Amino acid sequence: MAVVGDLALMCNQIITKRPSLDLKKSVFGAQIWSKKAYFDAQKLKKGQSRVGLKAGMQLEVLERSSDFKSLEGNLGLDLVTERNLREKGFLGLRKTKLVCTIGPACCSFEELEKLAQGGMNVARLNMCHNTRDWHKDVIRKIKKLNEKGYCVSLMIDTEGNQINVVDHGAPSSVKAEDGSIWHFTTERFQGFLPLTVKANHQGFSEGIQVGDEVVIDGGMATFKVVKKIGKDLQCKCIDPGLLLPRAKLSFWRNGELVGNNYELPTLSMKDWSDIEFGISEGIEFIALSFVKSADAIKHLKNYLSDKSSRSIKVLAKIESVESLQKLEEIVDASDGIMIARGDLGVEIPLEEIPTVQETIIEVCQQLNKPVIVASQLLESMIEYPIPTQAEVADVSEAVRQYADALMLSGESAIGSYGEKALSVLHTTSTRMESWSREENMQSFRDQNRLKLSLLDQIAEQICNSASEMANNLGLDAIFVYTRHGQMASLLSRNRPNPPIFAFTDDKNIRMSLNLHWGVTPLLTDLSDDMEANTERTIELIKSKGLIKEGDTVLVVSDIIPSAATRTVFQSIQVKTVG
Numbered sequence: 001m002a003v004v005g006d007l008a009l010m011c012n013q014i015i016t017k018r019p020s021l022d023l024k025k026s027v028f029g030a031q032i033w034s035k036k037a038y039f040d041a042q043k044l045k046k047g048q049s050r051v052g053l054k055a056g057m058q059l060e061v062l063e064r065s066s067d068f069k070s071l072e073g074n075l076g077l078d079l080v081t082e083r084n085l086r087e088k089g090f091l092g093l094r095k096t097k098l099v100c101t102i103g104p105a106c107c108s109f110e111e112l113e114k115l116a117q118g119g120m121n122v123a124r125l126n127m128c129h130n131t132r133d134w135h136k137d138v139i140r141k142i143k144k145l146n147e148k149g150y151c152v153s154l155m156i157d158t159e160g161n162q163i164n165v166v167d168h169g170a171p172s173s174v175k176a177e178d179g180s181i182w183h184f185t186t187e188r189f190q191g192f193l194p195l196t197v198k199a200n201h202q203g204f205s206e207g208i209q210v211g212d213e214v215v216i217d218g219g220m221a222t223f224k225v226v227k228k229i230g231k232d233l234q235c236k237c238i239d240p241g242l243l244l245p246r247a248k249l250s251f252w253r254n255g256e257l258v259g260n261n262y263e264l265p266t267l268s269m270k271d272w273s274d275i276e277f278g279i280s281e282g283i284e285f286i287a288l289s290f291v292k293s294a295d296a297i298k299h300l301k302n303y304l305s306d307k308s309s310r311s312i313k314v315l316a317k318i319e320s321v322e323s324l325q326k327l328e329e330i331v332d333a334s335d336g337i338m339i340a341r342g343d344l345g346v347e348i349p350l351e352e353i354p355t356v357q358e359t360i361i362e363v364c365q366q367l368n369k370p371v372i373v374a375s376q377l378l379e380s381m382i383e384y385p386i387p388t389q390a391e392v393a394d395v396s397e398a399v400r401q402y403a404d405a406l407m408l409s410g411e412s413a414i415g416s417y418g419e420k421a422l423s424v425l426h427t428t429s430t431r432m433e434s435w436s437r438e439e440n441m442q443s444f445r446d447q448n449r450l451k452l453s454l455l456d457q458i459a460e461q462i463c464n465s466a467s468e469m470a471n472n473l474g475l476d477a478i479f480v481y482t483r484h485g486q487m488a489s490l491l492s493r494n495r496p497n498p499p500i501f502a503f504t505d506d507k508n509i510r511m512s513l514n515l516h517w518g519v520t521p522l523l524t525d526l527s528d529d530m531e532a533n534t535e536r537t538i539e540l541i542k543s544k545g546l547i548k549e550g551d552t553v554l555v556v557s558d559i560i561p562s563a564a565t566r567t568v569f570q571s572i573q574v575k576t577v578g
């Protein structure tokens with residue numbers, strides 16, 4: 001082993017303030033983050049202290065050492081990655097993760113297995129729909145699939161206090177004709193009444209005035225309020241269109257969204273009960289609907305850390321103007337973000353969505369949080385077996401922007417071609433990823449933005465340098481040994497060309513890394529001896545024929561080497577398989 005460089009840093013040398021974000025942008029006319037987002041030294045010391053830290057860079061040719069430990073133990077590689085590695089090699093692995101919403105169209109064991117085979121990384125259960133028993137049954141089936149060797153994480157999506165939802169009582173769409181007069185009411189009635197729409201919340205018309213416009217699903221149809229009758233509204237259709245079941249409505253006055261002052265908490269009683277259910281069922285992610293500020297996320301995270309010894313990740317859904325205005329604090333407080341374009345498109349003009357999406361992705365990458373682009377990616381495939389070219393372009397754009405994950409909603413939940421839709425996401429992502437690599441698009445990303453903006457600056461710098469090295473040297477794969485997933489996510493943040501294999505001995509960490517771009521999480525035993533871990537895992541992969549002589553692997557580690565010392569050894573090594 002030839003050591004080519006060595007560097008020792010003490011923790012008191014670390015710059016303790018995170019530079020403020022310099023992305024001086026506004027979304028939909030509103031400044032979306034503060035210019036002074038400093039973290040203090042105390043926070044760094046508490047959360048990230050490094051005593052006698054040493055960072056080493058080593059270049060070596062791996063040879064079978066005589067004292068090599070036996071190949072016992074499991075590599076923990078999932079069936080789908082193994083198959084893809086065999087067929088396509090390291091660079092053929094898809095980097096963008098795929099989330100499928102599970103619904104009646106895909107909830108049998110066989111259908112779920114087809115989605116798992118097709119590359120579903122995360123199964124999303126929307127708690128708005130169906131019964132507790134139905135969700136429980138799906139969770140049980142996904143766990144069974146994981147026992148078979150798949151790696152599918154579980155996410156529940158809370159209903160939230162979704163107040164502006166209306167229903168016309170019919171199972172399919174109803175036409176709203178120009179000039180027709182409709183009644184929006186909070187009265188409960190069974191079935192279908194012509195020209196009548198039920199609102200789901202008693203206070204839906206609070207503060208609404210005659211002359212305001214009622215926009216359905218971001219523009220499916222528009223009405224003008226002509227009369228207020230108690231809590232009900234009489235409205236005239238001024239832009240004809242369609243009303244779908246569970247349509248969302250927004251109110252506009254003089255071209256501006258009329259905000260509501262309902263002051264309802266982000267989490268309803270039902271959401272808390274669904275969260276309890278999620279904890280008891282061992283899910284990995286909770287996607288929080290209608291987040292308005294960081295407070296609800298912090299509250300839920302505190303609750304989860306008291307309630308569960310496992311780490312459950314909280315994702316904030318960005319789906320309102322309010323959440324855009326507090327974007328940075330929300331991203332910072334959460335473990336990840338879902339760009340819920342469906343509801344967002346009800347609150348902001350559709351032409352704003354592409355730039356808002358790009359901005360949210362940028363902020364997430366800056367703050368090292370995984371980000372999911374959701375809704376309407378392949379909407380036409382709910383009905384048709386092929387997507388439109390525009391949909392493929394939309395998917396490609398999200399991949400080009402380096403989103404961590406793409407999500408199917410109705411396409412998989414209720415569509416006739418869920419499996420095909422997943423395959424379109426898979427092939428489109430893989431194609432765009434290889435184009436980006438061939439065109440070296442990665443180098444056009446503003447790497448300076450990523451430099452030293454997080455709390456653990458040593459880990460951040462190591463991962464930035466490791467990624468740069470892996471790209472420059474054209475290495476085959478990056479191996480990272482991680483107990484908390486932090487190093488794996490920091491590597492992913494750099495979107496390096498080679499795939500990242502994250503070895504961890506924590507099942508929960510493995511499942512939560514499933515959402516991170518380019519990361520293949522593996523569950524394996526880890527010892528305190530880093531060299532032994534590296535050699536053992538490389539040898540295990542080699543024994544399966546997935547890595548061959550001459551392949552080069554960049555190894556990043558961040559493990560306390562021995563229980564006897566608190567010294568942390570973080571290193572980058574390049575290993576050529578001998």
Ligand SMILES: Nc1ncnc2c1ncn2[C@@H]1O[C@H](COP(=O)(O)OP(=O)(O)OP(=O)(O)O)[C@@H](O)[C@H]1O
Nearest residue numbers: 101102103104126128129130342343409410413414
């Ligand atoms: N578990 C389920 N059972 C029945 N139908 C479902 C289920 N999950 C989703 N669906 C159907 O699939 C469609 C798309 O699902 P998705 O959850 O993405 O949309 P949504 O309900 O509009 O989401 P949100 O309420 O979070 O904005 C829904 O409108 C619903 O008809």
Ligand SMILES: CC(=O)C(=O)O
Nearest residue numbers: 340341342343374375
């Ligand atoms: C996914 C979701 O909730 C939305 O797009 O609104």
